[in-house]
Amino acid sequence: MKRFLRARIASWARRRQGADSLPVTVHYRRIYILPTRAGCGFGVLLFCMFIAGLNYSNSTALFLTFWLMGFVLVGLHRCHRNLLGIALQHATALPTFAGAAGQLELTLGNSAALTRLRIEADLPGMPASATDIAATSAARVSLAVPTTVRGRLLIDGLRLTTALPFGLFRAWTWVYLPLEIIVYPRARGSLPLPAVAGMNHGARIRGGAGGDEWLGLRAFRDGDSPRQVAWKAYARGAPLLVKEYCSASAPERFFDFERLPGLDTEKRLEQLSAWIVDADNRGERYALTLPGSKLPLDRGPQHRHLCLRALALFGLGPARHASAR
């Protein structure tokens, strides 16, 4: 019942607000506020105090009650204010493999001269993550989005919430951004890599610093040599990255959807996904052929993403809502 009600209210707000585009500044008209359970309890407490004060005609008790009533109302406005004017500046959805958690990175900006306390961000039905935002600065929140199937995961309803400063009221706002997470097919399959189809300029072996051709940067994995780490980038605040080089030539492989007989479509896509990850790890060049589309021989993170994206979206029509699951 509660869930149903919440969904109805959310969809009403969706119709009322329409879709958003970045940056989204939280305006008066889109903040909703209700007392929390503690707030309701506080209300009952104040009512009892009020009755007692009135019955005893006790001025001190009545003043205390009225004062606390004022305090609660000030708390209401402060809670509202805690959310008001926050700007959702960036929202980045990083692609992920099905079954793993996708990451939604939000940048929340605060242009006011006051600290925003514990702004929580969540997707419907998922745990929230909270952050404080110092005066005239910004803070990042990252939300984990669990995925199950490949494709385009559309995140529509994003919610920013706060119950601070006194926890008596909860103010929230819905942000309807057309955000999508590309969910690659699970990298899973038992077939070995197809045989090397040829060598471009001789064999290319992926290697560390020994190679001569710059390949790119990839995330640090256990076992990588410290000499390969991009320390300069790390010093600038980037995550730990490893510089990859390869020798002048590398093996070439052709991955073809049609050449995987005996498997259904999803299994084929998973197998292809696994091969692409494998080939990319080896620093090889590869091409992908899908019915109706073809990605030519290439390598590098961009190529990897394009191939995996093609697999993810293969045969899919319109996107699905994250909240529809």
Place this chain on the structure above:
Amino acid sequence: MPAHAELSGWSPTLWTTAAFAAGALLQVDRIPLWATAVLIACAAWQLSVAARKLPAFPKLAQLILTFVLVACVVITFHTVNGLAAGTVLLVVMGSIKLVESRSRRDRYIVIAAALFLLLAACLDRQGLARVPLYLGEVALCCTALAVTAYGDAGLDFRVAGKLAGRSLLLAVPLALVLFLFFPRLPGGFWALPANDEARTGLGESMSPGSISQLTASYDPAFRVRFLGAIPPARERYWRGPVLHAFDGYTWRRGAAEAYHAQRLRFLGEPYRYTVTLVGDDNRWWFALDTVADASDKHVFFSYDYDLIAREPATRPTSYDAVSYTRTESSDTLSSYARQLETALPADRNPRTRQLAASLRARAATDSEFVRAVVDFLRAGGFQYSLTPPKLDPDSVDDFLFHTREGFCGHFASAFVALVRAGGVPARVVTGYQGGEWNPIGGYFVIRQSDAHAWAEVWIDGRGWRRMDPTAIVAPERLSRGILDLLPDAVSRGTRLLHGTPFLAHLLQGWDALNAAWNERIVKFDVNSQLGILARFGLQSNDWMALVAALGGGLVGWLAWIAWHIGRSAGARPPDRLGRAYARLCRKLARAGVARDASEGPLAYAAKIARCRPDLAVRAQPLLARYAHLRYGSISGAAATSAIAGFERRVFRWHVARRS
């Protein structure tokens, strides 16, 4: 402590514990020692748990403790109702809740209990001296709320304290509006539970020594403000319970309505005044000698001209009265009344009877007999003393013929017994005498130490005459305070405070403040509310005006608070330089070249030079100037005047709008 500060849950635990403990300690003198011990133990345990020094309190032990402690409350008070028992129950249950609180929800409940304890303290005592304590507790509870709401990490207490303090300050206007204009009930919804405290002040009986016990207290009993003439000290008899029945040792009030009151003729000047009782649960409304008029529906006149309230005054109560200090009555006393007012226990105080008989035999009239009794007291070598020896059950005999040393109660008792033994109707009147003038507040304060007892004697054709046997023995009692007369009557501390002129002056100021607090705030009621409206020229019985004032105040405050709080959520307002720069940008935008958010002043100037060379001639130096003022090394007075110059240049430049 700093090590604890790192621990999750330490800060919210500390603050909720502090708020609750402070709430309970407000009532520390009202709750039994064991309840305080439970509170301290629970608070200490909870803090140790939060500091990872002790394991969590076991669930079963909690359950057992709850039962045991509730049983203790029931055994101590025989009830769980009423303010005193309720407070102790709240302290005990709150302590147990405190020791099991782990989640945010638990902590909220503990804070709610702390606020309820504060309410109980307010209901119990609302003296001015308590106000700072209550204010502190409110602030502490609200701070604990802010710390707790942040989660287990706990908001930094300085931030939380500032948040709570500012919120409370912003709430004060609303509290005032509601306090002034929210309609009060003339009475309660249901009967108030009587205070279980043994009350101080005059009772409905008097035995030797009962009044001198009272004089040890220097607490005010009531305050009186005269409108117009002020009676001299020897006329300031504040009449209280009149006692009719004597058992040889103790005087009691006797039957409730024994006989009809006599019609009185008032002589001399009327005195008009307002009495404010401190509200010590007495039903007696003290008034100057004989009251001619006290128009108040909460009080009735008894047959012996006492004012008796329908409800005990549990809180400060005021009433207006008109009194005369001299009266006459030509009525006759009915035989029943005469019998009642001359009754003495037949088998007690035989020597007193003998003495009365011999005095009576020599006197021709009642008046002469009474005069003879007065002469006997005056010549009898009696001593006025606060600490007279204990008396036998035949107290009057013992006093008159043996100890000859006594306080006002002894003299009044012996005098009335003597007069009655001579067949003349007489009665004992208890009350207060004198009072201290407070020049700061312009009123008299009558203290418990002013408690007094005197007599009234019936003389045919003249009515009840007031006679003060104490004044016969110690005439100075009427002109000087108890402090002067019997320094030992009060404690050394009180003596020092009230005997030192400077300190006494300070105390009078404090008393005047207290009186104002009691009159203006504590006894604020419907009449005060209507009085405020009347002061603004509104109909004093117009309830609509009250509702309008309430609604107007409420709406006004809400609008103000929404504006006040909401405005700080906007972007930080720019400084002078920023405002001037924004103005410049607006002008240029109107002329057709808007600045992109990503453009700095110099990039903007370059863009203008590219697309609007006509504007660039003036825009470029201005933008360069801005960049210099903002980012260059210029500071102090030079910067201020340079910024002012920049402002002027921006202001004077009229950029033509793009047609």
